[in-house]
Amino acid sequence: MSVESVVRSDIANPALAAEGKKRIEWAGRNMPVLAQIKERFEKEKPFTGIRISACMHVTTETANLMLALKAGGAELALCASNPLSTQDDTAAALVHEYGISVFAKNAIDRDGYYAHINASLDVKPHLVFDDGCDLVNTLHTTRTELLDGILGGCEETTTGVIRLVQMAKDGALKFPMVAVNDTDTKHMFDNRFGTGQSTLDAIFRSTNLLLAGSTFVVAGFGYCGKGVAERAKGMGADVIVTEIDPTKALDARMQGYRVMPMIEAAKLGDFFVTVTGNRDVLREEHFAVMKDGAVLANSGHFDIEIDVKWLEANAQVKNSKIRHQTDEYVMPDGRRILLLAEGRLVNLGAAEGHPAVVMDMSFSDQALTAEWVLKEIDSLTPGVHDVPTHIDKEVARLKLASMGVTVDTLTPAQEHYLNSWEHGS
Numbered sequence: 001m002s003v004e005s006v007v008r009s010d011i012a013n014p015a016l017a018a019e020g021k022k023r024i025e026w027a028g029r030n031m032p033v034l035a036q037i038k039e040r041f042e043k044e045k046p047f048t049g050i051r052i053s054a055c056m057h058v059t060t061e062t063a064n065l066m067l068a069l070k071a072g073g074a075e076l077a078l079c080a081s082n083p084l085s086t087q088d089d090t091a092a093a094l095v096h097e098y099g100i101s102v103f104a105k106n107a108i109d110r111d112g113y114y115a116h117i118n119a120s121l122d123v124k125p126h127l128v129f130d131d132g133c134d135l136v137n138t139l140h141t142t143r144t145e146l147l148d149g150i151l152g153g154c155e156e157t158t159t160g161v162i163r164l165v166q167m168a169k170d171g172a173l174k175f176p177m178v179a180v181n182d183t184d185t186k187h188m189f190d191n192r193f194g195t196g197q198s199t200l201d202a203i204f205r206s207t208n209l210l211l212a213g214s215t216f217v218v219a220g221f222g223y224c225g226k227g228v229a230e231r232a233k234g235m236g237a238d239v240i241v242t243e244i245d246p247t248k249a250l251d252a253r254m255q256g257y258r259v260m261p262m263i264e265a266a267k268l269g270d271f272f273v274t275v276t277g278n279r280d281v282l283r284e285e286h287f288a289v290m291k292d293g294a295v296l297a298n299s300g301h302f303d304i305e306i307d308v309k310w311l312e313a314n315a316q317v318k319n320s321k322i323r324h325q326t327d328e329y330v331m332p333d334g335r336r337i338l339l340l341a342e343g344r345l346v347n348l349g350a351a352e353g354h355p356a357v358v359m360d361m362s363f364s365d366q367a368l369t370a371e372w373v374l375k376e377i378d379s380l381t382p383g384v385h386d387v388p389t390h391i392d393k394e395v396a397r398l399k400l401a402s403m404g405v406t407v408d409t410l411t412p413a414q415e416h417y418l419n420s421w422e423h424g425s
């Protein structure tokens with residue numbers, strides 16, 4: 001395939017392009033919503049003349065988002081939002097098979113990371129896509145000469161949104177940014193179904209233990225906890241939920257799970273999964289009463305939910321990597337506690353993270369949001385904005401269409417009824 005002459009890059013190994021292309025195509029086969037959006041973009045070209053800098057995980061799913069934006073007429077420059085997640089074959093394929101500028105190498109150092117962000121900004125973007133706010137931050141600190149040309153952008157993660165909100169509070173944020181993280185379609189697929197499946201996948205890959213008949217403790221019954229609990233229950237486990245929020249705890253109980261404090265659950269569990277976003281959820285007092293062979297995994301964002309430091313300091317023996325991503329800590333009384341993926345995000349550490357079909361939803365939200373930002377640019381003020389509900393609904397509608405599912409629509413009388421207040425009993 002011919003490559004445009006303007007393509008710039010700094011990647012690890014161009015020879016990986018063919019391998020990367022195969023994997024990008026595989027992910028694409030599992031991203032039916034984005035495929036429908038790409039098809040429309042190809043016809044309507046909403047990004048003609050628009051330059052986009054994107055700072056995102058350089059993965060096969062992101063590659064498909066880039067291809068959809070390119071089909072819509074955009075000129076793109078992609079850099080990595082985390083050097084550890086960069087797939088060098090994906091980077092190579094984007095450059096050499098698809099003609100997209102990429103600046104990303106797996107495990108590059110901090111200076112290289114920022115050099116790549118700067119290189120992607122050299123395209124002088126109109127729109128920015130960020131994942132963690134480092135690109136937007138660089139724009140507002142060292143590349144301020146580009147600010148005037150920026151129309152707006154999207155942010156993918158909670159962490160990035162927190163930084164943007166702070167910038168907006170200080171009056172520092174100079175253009176509108178949309179928080180794509182908070183859509184229903186993202187939460188449903190990513191937190192609930194994605195984390196639910198891939199967390200169990202990680203446990204199976206690491207331990208190959210049978211869930212049926214086991215006691216499975218889920219700490220936190222938010223979006224992610226619900227997903228993990230549902231999947232474990234579906235595999236025949238007796239699921240116990242621990243919570244600190246009475247409404248969430250009640251919800252768990254009403255759905256048939258046992259609910260109790262962790263100090264009680266700790267004595268019963270064969271498996272423990274933390275998904276609270278909070279620290280020290282499993283700690284000394286819990287380790288002290290766990291059964292021999294208890295398996296611990298964390299699927300929350302940071303590796304603070306299980307007190308690994310305590311295990312490291314107090315285990316009599318540590319048998320590292322007795323299986324895939326499994327460390328065994330032998331307690332002074334001989335009980336063995338198994339920790340998966342060192343207490344880090346288990347579905348990324350011991351499995352492959354979310355399936356492409358999950359990222360399909362988040363990236364479809366991104367693609368439609370970018371199009372909306374351009375349309376609404378005159379009414380959007382600098383600051384952090386929510387994704388409009390109609391985009392969330394459109395992504396859900398396209399997903400249903402891809403599954404061959406249709407739903408009812410309101411009759412005119414129903415629409416009138418729902419939009420009026422005159423009717424009484």
Ligand SMILES: NC(=O)c1ccc[n+]([C@@H]2O[C@H](COP(=O)([O-])OP(=O)(O)OC[C@H]3O[C@@H](n4cnc5c(N)ncnc54)[C@H](O)[C@@H]3O)[C@@H](O)[C@H]2O)c1
Pocket residue numbers: 190191194195219220221222223224225242243244245248275276277278281299300301302345346347
């Ligand atoms: N593994 C993944 O791929 C993945 C995907 C999305 C989110 N996450 C992460 O998972 C974590 C949870 O996300 P979420 O969307 O479910 O959040 P959420 O806010 O919906 O749920 C968290 C729940 O944990 C509860 N909780 C807090 N402290 C607790 C404690 N000490 N004991 C028991 N319960 C406690 C809260 O009351 C809440 O109900 C976050 O860190 C998030 O970043 C991971």
